[in-house]
Amino acid sequence: MNAFASFRALGTEETLQLGLVGAGIAASRTPAMQEREGAAHGLRTVYRLFDTPLATPDDLGALVRAMELCGYAGFNVTYPFKIAILDHLHELDESARIVGAVNTVVLRDGRRIGFNTDLGGFTDAFAETMTGAARRRVLQIGAGGAGLAVAGGLLDCGVEELFVHDLDHERARLLVQRLEEQGRGRVRAVSSVEGAYDGIVNATPIGTDKRPGLPYPIERLGPETFVVDVNYFPLESQLIREAKARGCRTMGGAGMAVGQAVRAFSCFTGLRADRERMMAAFLALGA
Template identity: 50%
Template sequence: MSWGGSGLGGSRDALLAGLVGKGIQKSRTPEMHMAEAEAQGMRAIYTLIDAEAFESAVPDLGDLVRAAELAGFNGLNITYPYKIEILPLLDELSDNARAVGSVNTVVFRDGKRFGHNTDLWGFAEGFRRGMDGVAKGNVLLIGAGGAGVAVAHALADCGVLHLKIFDSDTQRAQALADQVQANRAGVTAVAVSAIGDAVAKDLDGVVNATPVGMAKSPGTPFPAELLRPEMWVADIVYFPLETQFLANARAIGCRVLPGSGMALFQAVRAFELFTGRPADPVRMKATFDAFDTPSQNTAKA
């Protein structure tokens, strides 16, 4: 049985993949991919390549990618902090990846490296399913990094008309605002330098696309006193699922969307890219949710 594949749409009987990032030991991604592959009768190995877990010096990203390629991997998922750093190492980019300038999925095929961004579709699909009917006239996005770039475009694709973007790096926020306006006709995007009353007073919703709220970065990216019951809030963090941001919003009656949706649907799309087979999102969600039962360890993005 070969670990390789004949092409993106071809039949594959095995999955060999991995996740490259920092601080990813509690990721749910390996179990989602392996359980889905096994449910489809495939052999599966999905490994973590954690830059924080090396006992010696961390290998160069290029060396890690080359090693996976030589080992016959179908591909790699890429997470913080490598989603932009990976770009020069790739041969071709999908339309989504090219538009957002960020890659979270690399497929090895025909001697080439193909970069994709499944975060964009993943967030959009989770938002469509979990936030149907919400007002989308005026939305604040917090975070303009690799994940924030994908979320910004996803929000535009979901019908947001006016997008405000805040980042601790004001130049990065402005660059993303310019990028969204260039890529998505009909959307107005502006960078804001601070989150205060003037920014919050007319918001329909707020999205956190930063690590704030994770177990290693506790707190909230948006002041609780600026929340209003008629607002909706969304988070991309899913460790914990109930971040302080979401808890504050839920407490006053806001509609909330946890980070599980983006985590699930980006994996659904990545599985298809790796194997050429459609994934069952219901089955993959069951695997994801199993981490929150007493028999599983709590996990993180």
């Protein structure tokens, strides 16, 4: 039984209830994408934000139980709960087991099933945007919840050597260890961002509206370097803007954001989402 069948069975067949749990998410574009895609499939979709910056692990569990009681089909999870949510789930999809973090939870037949659509969302966007780009040596900055998915996606897309830097050196080490346990020996942690790289990937909050700045010294970028920023607040970060000015091939956060939403919609409903339609909903909200 898919999630669509589950919410119909609860007697709420006219409304698909979804949500997003995170901190500082008031400007999220996910509600617009999911509600408009649901409408395109004839579903009255209500997508609510649960902005809970002070939530404890116990609070998180209580929130999940409340969603179940209210007939939710599922919810998305973002910073800072992508790892904490693991303790409140019954089952993990292969995508979540690989990454070790969850951004999508389906509530089905009394069970909570965790998925990671960030991984596939990033891979889809990177493969489309960076066709033909050199990827022998790539530096990823950031090893948090999003960083886990991004690192796996980069390796899936053929990066030969991946170097991971995080101000929390232990977090970078644990990310590398997790990938090595999966048989991926092409990644190692580095204590600085110095070195020559074919690509730079920002998977930190640096450069967002709330944490302006540059995660990488812009003067080190040459036109042959590709630059990725997984953030989309703002839609074009300072890093992406300045990399473009230097002639670099760039990829902003819109592609990954839409890609993960496309996959999440299918997890929730069992229906195939239209990527172009969801991108249009994303971009309709402006810069």
